[in-house]
Amino acid sequence: MKRDLKCLLNSTGKVQEFFLRTPCTSLVMRLYAVGDGHGNAAVLSVAWIGFRTKKDAVAFERVEQVQDNGDVTPLGGALLGLAGFRFTGHHYHARPRGRTMVIGEADTATGRFDAEELDALAEVVAYFPKP
Template sequence: MAKKESGGGGVALVAAVLVVLAGAGGAGGAALNSGAGGAGGAAPVESIGVRKWDAKRSARGGDVEGAVAHLGARITKQAVKQELDCHANSFGRVRDFFAHTPCTSLDRLLLAVGDGAGGEAVVSVAWVTFPGRRQARQFEDVVDVHGSGDVRPLSTTVLGMADIPFTAVHYWSETVDTTITIAESEPAGGTPDPELVDALAEVAAQLPRP
């Protein structure tokens, strides 16, 4: 990777992938539309670079739909998965790190995002938690190096999409206390604005661990 800046127990530790279709109407769709400032409201004049600060604020509060809406986009599908074994779900030097420094939990989220103009992107978020802050910072020093490997994002096939590899071109990470959040995004269809794809990773990295 290349950095730009800087529960439960027993059988419940491994949860099945849950896929949610978003935006099919009802309260969820209304929540997405209310923060986007798109059709039907005052047309936003700010660039994505400006609007992402409001998006980050929503993300830090755990409002993923509102965060994406601030960027003028909407979530169409999502999948979540909770596991314990970081070593089995990683590769490269990142996997080597987990061999001697196991994580205590791994939560992963995958989003399909539409820009309202035919463009689509996918966003991967992984929350990796360690026993202490020192291990989290040491891991940050490894995962943020380009070519060091990665925690494997959930496959886009779980969303009913073609397999889309994550390249770390659009990458961001944040470390808070003992958890490091790794976010990546990729174009998935049409011609989404590269600035939007980049902002999606930066904003998603602000989301708190679920």
Template sequence: MAKQKYRTLDDGTVIPINEGGGAKVFVAGVAIVAAVGGGTAAGVGGAASVGSGAAEALPGNLAGDVADSLPGRSLKTRKAEAKKSAQRGRKDETFSRFKLKQLKQAAKHEIDCLLNSTDRVREYLAQHRCTSLDRNLFAVGDGHGNAAVISVARVGFPKKSDAEGCEKVEEVQGSGDIKPLAATLLRLADVTFSGHHFQSKVDGKTMVVAETETVAGHLDSDTLDALADVSVLFPKL
């Protein structure tokens, strides 16, 4: 058997080189395998497979230590209680309503909305100046290997009517988007947000957009929808 070769990334992470034509990226001890030539990373859309099991895709997501703050409650009740927590800015409490915990977080404050938007949303922003762009990305998990990423973007405008107009464009499937932060900021394989688990709202002069996707294991569609519905209610973080 040939000796395994390794290389060191700029951040000091050591990863094995797969001589068989694919690339293996180890994230927190898990091999996420993607085919060379634009294949989808494992756990992100499902075109590739996850080595060693998706349960280890994020550090701390195998501890089995996630408390259920609403045992035996329905998803409808969980979402209603989570909305109250989210409006108060209590992220940990919000996620615990779904028997999840926050594993990682990234945030950026910017002004260039055109650079960070696409398609018709970008066209709208070219005609209606934004005043601020705040983007957050959270990784949450159930302590048993199942995890999701949540993107929350806040776009400020000079007038409330500008924010309302942008939301009308944004909420149409396929019309473009405020680009979520890259999951690589959390040292995960990047995620393509489908727009199927999406919620938006206008908060004063600000448009807020929340999107969710599974990043490891499995979270059902209704839970992903509920996470977007409550995360859009977070105040500016």
């Protein structure tokens, strides 16, 4: 059985407990920065989490979608030169893609974005193609 330990090492709380019982087969994460040219910038995170079965992916979504249940820890903003940046977990979109669960998150890095804009960015990044 293929198991990717990156899921365990990059998760917290009940999400990490889920990975102990139901291992993932792959974890690919990317981080992006977008701006509007007027001083407003957002950081976007996307994670593709592979599972052995579609049923495992759906079960994972039920655990991961609960606020404060833990998380697959997004890559840090330091990778983009944004020391101290952290995702709040409030602007999030998950979607199943076969045996993969895709999770997009977005948060403000500088300036201002309203909640609707950040939610839309999280949804869009969840549709980025897997590298």
